[in-house]
Amino acid sequence: MDLQILPVTTSKEKVKDENQLVFGKQYTDRMLIMEYDKGQGWHSARIQPYGPISLDPAAMVLHYSQEIFEGLKVFRRPDGSLSMFRPADNITRFNRSAERMCMPEVDETFFLDAMLELIRLEADWVPRSAGTSLYVRPTMIATEPMLGVRPADQYLCYVILSPVGPYYKGGIAPVKIWISDFYVRATEGGTGEAKTGGNYAASLYAAKEAAESGYDQVLWLDAKEKRFVEEVGSMNMLFLYDGKIVTSPLHGTVLDGITRRSVLTLVKEMGYEIEERALSVDEILEGAGNGRLQEAFGAGTAVVISPVGSFCYKNNCVQLGDGKPGKLTMELYNMLTAIQYGKQEDRHNWITLL
Ligand SMILES: Cc1ncc(COP(=O)(O)O)c(C=O)c1O
Known part of the structure; x- marks a missing residue:
């Protein structure tokens, strides 16, 4: 053609x-x-x-x-x-x-x-x-x-x-995340892993409720048990838990994010162990309290990396660390943006020059 x-x-x-x-x-x-x-x-x-x-x-x-x-x-x-x-x-x-x-x-x-x-x-x-x-x-x-x-x-x-324009105008700021215990985004066998408009239309009502209550984003749990982390709005979620990187597996309900893929390559090279597994909401709440959950961040094209400051679930809010962006979170943000803007060598062949 x-x-x-x-x-x-x-x-x-x-x-x-x-x-x-x-x-x-x-x-x-x-x-x-x-x-x-x-x-x-x-x-x-x-x-x-x-x-x-x-x-x-x-x-x-x-x-x-x-x-x-x-x-x-x-x-x-x-x-x-x-x-x-x-x-x-x-x-x-x-x-x-x-x-x-x-x-x-x-x-x-x-x-x-x-x-x-x-x-x-x-x-x-x-x-x-x-x-x-x-x-x-x-x-x-x-x-x-x-x-x-x-x-x-x-x-x-x-x-x-x-x-x-720049996503972060006043510096990279942690977000407050609402974990939905009722609404779901995608079900097994549904269209969750496709980038199709209906998935986003279906997410609006929960996002509206979250915004009205002062939250920045909705974190979706699995539709069957409503226990396990899937993803957030237009980002995949990654956690530094017990020193390992934990993220939801790609099992049909989660978008196969290109930023997620790139982060996993970078953390592997940094020596982190990766667990693609179902992380439960209980693990988040307990882990934030006892320090096992060290950092959490979203990864997506629009934000690149978005640090999470706190999670709220059924009126129970937990803060991560001191509420500031974590060290690894910032490192990944800086590495990815440096590669994207041509300020760091592209060792992975990720860049197409125009
Ligand atoms: C539902 C959803 N999850 C995750 C992502 C992140 O994907 P990517 O890193 O390819 O932008 C996006 C953004 O496209 C999205 O819409």
Whole structure:
């Protein structure tokens, strides 16, 4: 398939103070888009001016939520050049989500190259200030106008770009986490490991309750016993417990996070033992009290690493250590961001230069 590049005649004004950029509010001048029809496959790939898309009110995505997406970032390096962190892994995960949601897979090489071409054309939109980046959102939706529950015959796949400010403005701050004892995010056999919109829609109600009670994030437990840690909002959870790194196994309900994967590689190299096992809420509460739970942090593209200051479960709140970010947590944050921004050697081949 050829990639057509259409002209862009006007350029939007960029936010002047990059520290004021709000996540997901502003988009660049261009987007990548391609179409799929059953029997024809993917076609009409083009980079065109960013703008609204037209959908039939009966488009299946609007009724049955056949939708998937990804999230990754472009970083500006000290010499002004651009890089991405493990972008091929995101495209592979996009295809895994597509398979789970009965959607057509994309040609990974073509799609990655087309995405990189879009980013090259929009290079000037990658912010320059410390901690900023350009967020990349690949998306696929079912567009066939048809009221009936079955996989659609027509799809649209597109990539949009959004400049984002630093996540931590006043320094890296620990979060207060609410452990949900009632609501669940994903069940065994469900769609938890797919990056599909419905999972996020289903999480809103609990997140709203948590926010109203003053918590930053919801930690989801397993749906069967409501005892074991799964993940948080848009992060995987990792714990330093008895000197070992403990994290939920990937058993279908948890997203296979690329940051999680990278953290596990780094801690292994640092000599830590890793336990991919079910960690119970009792272990968290007791471990915070007796010091066996030394550190806890979330890992995800948006935040990179987010230290946990306290956990609350059924009105019982426990603080971790002195409530400040742990030593290992900070070390991992610094290591990962240094690799991403090109300030540390990329020994793992994680960086794609543009
Ligand atoms: C539910 C969920 N878990 C974990 C993550 C972290 O994944 P990654 O590190 O690939 O961003 C995300 C973010 O994409 C997410 O949405």
